[in-house]
Each structure stands twice: as structure tokens, then as C-alpha cells.
Amino acid sequence: MDSDLSDAVLKMITAQRCGTQLTGDFPHPACHAGRALIWGTDGYLKDCTGGWHDAGDYGRYVVPGAKAVMDLLLSGRADALDEARWELDWMLKMQNSDGGVYHKLTCRDFPGFVMPDQETEELIASPVSTAATADFAGVMAFAASIFHEKRYLVPAMMAYVFLIANPSIIPFFNPEGMVTGEYSDSCDKDERFFASCALYCATSNPYFMKKARSLYDMDFASQGDWDCMGIYGLLCLIHSRKRPDLKWNAKADILSRADELVCIAELNPFKAALSTYRWGSNMEVTDNGCLLMEAFRISGKEKYREYAKKQLDYILGNNAQKMSFITGFGEKSPLHPHHRPSEAMGKPMPGMMVGGPDQHLQDPYALENFKGLEPCMCYADELASYSTNEVSVYWNASLFRLITMLENNG
Ligand SMILES: [Zn+2]
Numbered sequence: 001m002d003s004d005l006s007d008a009v010l011k012m013i014t015a016q017r018c019g020t021q022l023t024g025d026f027p028h029p030a031c032h033a034g035r036a037l038i039w040g041t042d043g044y045l046k047d048c049t050g051g052w053h054d055a056g057d058y059g060r061y062v063v064p065g066a067k068a069v070m071d072l073l074l075s076g077r078a079d080a081l082d083e084a085r086w087e088l089d090w091m092l093k094m095q096n097s098d099g100g101v102y103h104k105l106t107c108r109d110f111p112g113f114v115m116p117d118q119e120t121e122e123l124i125a126s127p128v129s130t131a132a133t134a135d136f137a138g139v140m141a142f143a144a145s146i147f148h149e150k151r152y153l154v155p156a157m158m159a160y161v162f163l164i165a166n167p168s169i170i171p172f173f174n175p176e177g178m179v180t181g182e183y184s185d186s187c188d189k190d191e192r193f194f195a196s197c198a199l200y201c202a203t204s205n206p207y208f209m210k211k212a213r214s215l216y217d218m219d220f221a222s223q224g225d226w227d228c229m230g231i232y233g234l235l236c237l238i239h240s241r242k243r244p245d246l247k248w249n250a251k252a253d254i255l256s257r258a259d260e261l262v263c264i265a266e267l268n269p270f271k272a273a274l275s276t277y278r279w280g281s282n283m284e285v286t287d288n289g290c291l292l293m294e295a296f297r298i299s300g301k302e303k304y305r306e307y308a309k310k311q312l313d314y315i316l317g318n319n320a321q322k323m324s325f326i327t328g329f330g331e332k333s334p335l336h337p338h339h340r341p342s343e344a345m346g347k348p349m350p351g352m353m354v355g356g357p358d359q360h361l362q363d364p365y366a367l368e369n370f371k372g373l374e375p376c377m378c379y380a381d382e383l384a385s386y387s388t389n390e391v392s393v394y395w396n397a398s399l400f401r402l403i404t405m406l407e408n409n410g
Contacts, residue, residue, distance in 0.1 A: 054393060061181060066135035074401055105125050116341070190227075220233065258294075270319050277356070281358060286398040316329070326354075356379060
């Protein structure tokens with residue numbers, strides 16, 4: 001395994017840090033250093049500095065950020081744990097005094113292709129959602145069980161208090177006049193399950209296990225993406241030393257999903273565990289690789305590791321494009337990722353995994369150029385094709401976890 005690769009993949013996440021001066025090949029002074037307007041208040045400003053720019057733009061989002069934090073924490077690598085703290089410490093600032101967590105922090109619109117310190121429009125903390133609050137409770141509780149720090153556990157409990165007081169979903173939609181990424185989630189049951197499992201692991205309080213049981217869904221292991229956090233609840237139970245009944249469900253669910261993924265991969269010409277190609281299909285591949293490695297850890301069955309390795313092979317070049325989907329690695333790799341610092345500096349930042357083929361033609365370039373193509377061919381190394389050639393911290397975090405699991409054999 002190429003350790004330069006895992007280092008570069010993690011380094012990209014560090015380079016997405018907000019609110020601090022960065023040196024190196026993509027330098028900029030501290031960006032987004034001012035206080036943010038809390039939407040719906042009469043001009044109340046709050047310090048919400050820090051965190052990571054989510055993707056090719058400079059928005060900061062609690063929900064996908066939580067997925068990235070979990071993958072870094074689960075990787076267990078010391079430098080990744082440190083990087084996760086950068087986002088966790090920002091998330092702490094996104095909590096309201098009643099325990100609820102603001103969904104996101106962005107300007108009203110996307111900036112041009114400039115460096116982050118040149119985005120100087122008003123910063124706005126969007127309203128609280130239960131998905132963001134439950135994800136916050138989950139990652140803070142899991143972090144508390146790793147770092148043994150009250151400064152993560154108490155806010156996690158306060159977020160859970162908010163969830164109990166608000167048993168129905170508080171969905172998120174962009175406030176009027178805002179057009180930045182929405183990350184709107186129509187179901188918060190999986191996030192509440194994740195929060196309950198993580199808090200059980202952090203506190204041993206049986207109340208949380210009772211709640212987790214009432215929220216449990218046997219499909220959690222087969223659902224993926226930033227809006228499906230049930231799998232992370234199962235992983236909290238598996239990786240914790242606690243021994244609840246659910247742990248056995250969790251292991252069985254993961255093994256059963258791994259068997260399905262092997263079948264799906266067998267029928268894919270590149271042995272990718274994909275049956276369709278959606279926005280961010282490459283993360284689906286790396287997430288599935290991680291699940292296969294979890295199955296290998298549980299069972300010791302070589303077949304699962306073998307198929308996990310095939311998922312990384314797909315990302316590195318065994319795909320319809322015959323190219324590496326990670327900038328700077330492989331003979332042919334993306335040169336024009338949809339990523340503002342890369343465009344502003346005139347060179348692709350290395351170590352970034354692009355989204356990959358998306359058969360649903362979700363940007364004007366794709367609509368114009370991909371009509372009639374096979375699903376696996378719906379990709380272009382073009383700045384304009386943001387639905388296939390953008391990057392994000394949570395895609396990189398998933399890739400990082402897969403690489404480190406393969407490096408460590410589990
Ligand atoms: Zn910034």
C-alpha cells in the first residue's frame with residue numbers, strides 16, 4: 001500500500017481548514033474569520049470560526065461533516081484523530097443554548113472561483129435541524145468515548161435533550177434568498193439511532209440502548225451516503241467494548257450486507273460494488289469497501305478483504321475511464337476538478353477523490369454531453385461537471401478510512 005496516498009488524501013482535508021492561515025502549495029490568509037449572523041434573530045452575531053470547507057465551495061455543513069468525522073475517527077490513525085478534532089471543535093460553536101445545532105454555515109450564494117479568504121459576503125448560520133442535532137450528538141459522543149473528554153460529552157447530552165424535546169423531525173430547507181448546498185434530509189430516524197448508540201457507548205446508560213432498540217431498522221447496514229447514518233450507530237456498537245444484545249444484530253447485519261455487496265461486485269464489469277451510478281458514486285464504492293473490511297474484521301474471511309481491495313482498485317484505475325479518480329495519483333488522473341482553490345491556483349490539489357460517474361445527468365455539462373451514454377461512462381474531467389468532478393471532505397474521509405483499513409488489514 002502506498003502510504004504517500006493515504007497521507008495525501010488526509011492532507012487534502014487539512015487543506016480544507018477554514019478560519020486559519022494555510023501555508024504550502026495552496027496558501028491563503030485566515031478566511032471567514034468574522035462572526036456569523038444567526039438566521040431568524042434580530043442581528044445576533046456568533047463566533048462560528050473553524051471547521052472544514054465542505055467541498056469545491058466554502059460552505060461548512062454539520063451533516064456531511066459528521067460523516068467525515070466518523071470515518072476519520074474510525075480509521076484510528078493518530079493524525080486523522082487530530083484532524084477530526086478541528087471539525088469537532090467548530091461543531092461545538094454551531095450549538096445553540098437549547099442544545100439544537102445549526103444545520104450549516106454559508107453565505108447566501110456561491111462565490112466565484114477565488115481563494116477562500118476572498119469570499120467576504122455575510123456569513124449566516126442557518127436554522128437548527130434534528131438531523132444536524134442528532135449527527136452532532138453522535139459524533140460528540142463517539143469522540144468522548146475515544147478522547148475521554150467532557151467537553152465533547154456534555155454538548156452531546158445537551159443535543160440529545162433537544163431531540164427528546166423535539167420528537168418529530170425538524171427538517172431543513174434553505175432560508176429564503178439562500179442558494180448554497182442544502183443537504184436536506186427527509187428522515188432523521190437513522191441519525192437518532194446513531195446518536196443513541198454513540199451515547200450508550202460513551203455513558204453505559206441503558207436509557208440510550210432502549211432508545212436505540214426502538215429506532216433500530218434492519219436495513220441500516222445497506223443504506224449509505226451522508227443522509228444515512230444508521231450504519232455508524234452499528235459501528236459504534238461493534239467498535240465499543242460494550243456488549244449489548246444489539247451488537248450481535250449489528251455484526252449479522254454487516255455480514256449479510258457484505259455478502260450482498262460481493263454479489264453486486266461480481267456482476268459489475270470492474271468488480272465495483274455498484275449497481276447504479278449516482279452523484280458521488282465513488283464514495284459509494286469506498287463506503288462499500290469499508291463495509292467489506294468491517295466484515296473481514298468480524299469474520300476473518302479473506303473473500304471480504306479481497307473484494308474491499310477491488311473497490312480501491314476501481315478508484316485507482318480499474319474503471320470505464322481507465323483513470324485514477326484521485327488527483328495526482330496514477331498515470332492519468334483528474335486535472336480539472338470542481339474545486340475553487342485548484343482553479344484559483346491553476347493546478348489540481350493532489351489527493352482529492354472526485355465524485356465519479358453519475359448517470360442522472362445533474363449539471364448542465366452532463367445534460368449536454370452525456371445523453372445516451374452507458375451509466376458508467378457519465379463522467380468528464382471538466383470543471384463545469386460538478387455532479388461528476390467535484391470533490392468533498394466526506395468523500396476523501398471515506399477513501400482515507402478504506403486505505404487505512406487495507407493498510408492495517410482490518
Ligand atoms: Zn474559510
